Amino acid sequence: QKEVEQDPGPLSVPEGAIVSLNCTYSNSAFQYFMWYRQYSRKGPELLMYTYSSGNKEDGRFTAQVDKSSKYISLFIRDSQPSDSATYLCAMSVRQTGANNLFFGTGTRLTVIP
Amino acid sequence: NAGVTQTPKFRVLKTGQSMTLLCAQDMNHEYMYWYRQDPGMGLRLIHYSVGEGTTAKGEVPDGYNVSRLKKQNFLLGLESAAPSQTSVYFCASSYGGGGEQYFGPGTRLTVT
Numbered sequence: 001q002k003e004v005e006q007d008p009g010p011l012s013v014p015e016g017a018i019v020s021l022n023c024t025y026s027n028s029a030f031q032y033f034m035w036y037r038q039y040s041r042k043g044p045e046l047l048m049y050t051y052s053s054g055n056k057e058d059g060r061f062t063a064q065v066d067k068s069s070k071y072i073s074l075f076i077r078d079s080q081p082s083d084s085a086t087y088l089c090a091m092s093v094r095q096t097g098a099n100n101l102f103f104g105t106g107t108r109l110t111v112i113p
Numbered sequence: 114n115a116g117v118t119q120t121p122k123f124r125v126l127k128t129g130q131s132m133t134l135l136c137a138q139d140m141n142h143e144y145m146y147w148y149r150q151d152p153g154m155g156l157r158l159i160h161y162s163v164g165e166g167t168t169a170k171g172e173v174p175d176g177y178n179v180s181r182l183k184k185q186n187f188l189l190g191l192e193s194a195a196p197s198q199t200s201v202y203f204c205a206s207s208y209g210g211g212g213e214q215y216f217g218p219g220t221r222l223t224v225t
Contacts, residue, residue, distance in 0.1 A: 105153060
């Protein structure tokens with residue numbers, strides 16, 4: 001069993017829809033939870049970062065963490081064609097001097113105009 | 114401010130050949146990382162460095178070596194390339210060793 005599980009999709013939605021992306025994890029030692037966005041043939045870029053259970057909002061994006069259920073979500077409101085990308089969840093645990101990241105496999109999202 | 118850059122962008126190797134991938138960052142970050150990304154496997158950590166002159170193994174270190182002789186550079190070496198090392202390689206850096214990592218554009222490597 002992988003430490004981080006993510007539905008690979010693909011997910012296709014019309015412009016303006018609310019998108020829900022999810023990950024589950026098995027390691028209760030994970031302390032920090034992130035969402036990265038990766039456009040085709042580019043490197044991932046950090047979208048959201050949180051370290052506690054609950055919700056964190058940034059513009060059209062909301063990250064939700066439920067540590068008791070080992071479940072994290074990313075919601076995108078009023079989705080735009082420019083949101084079309086692969087979304088990677090990531091979680092970190094302290095290992096030999098660094099908080100190393102464990103990534104999900106990514107969910108590919110397409111927003112149709 | 115270029116951020117994180119990687120050289121080369123593409124490379125094709127024959128089995129048994131060697132090569133070095135170069136990562137450079139201009140953000141004065143202490144921590145640097147090398148990942149590989151494969152379909153269905155996600156990003157996996159190969160090696161990382163918590164400062165100049167230090168290196169440590171990640172999740173999938175076999176077949177790779179690294180060096181961090183200068184703070185701004187992190188080199189990934191393949192001594193004897195194998196087809197299983199065909200992948201996209203990403204370098205990343207971070208200031209404080211937390212989750213906020215900045216990624217380079219990637220190197221696409223094919224080993225035939």
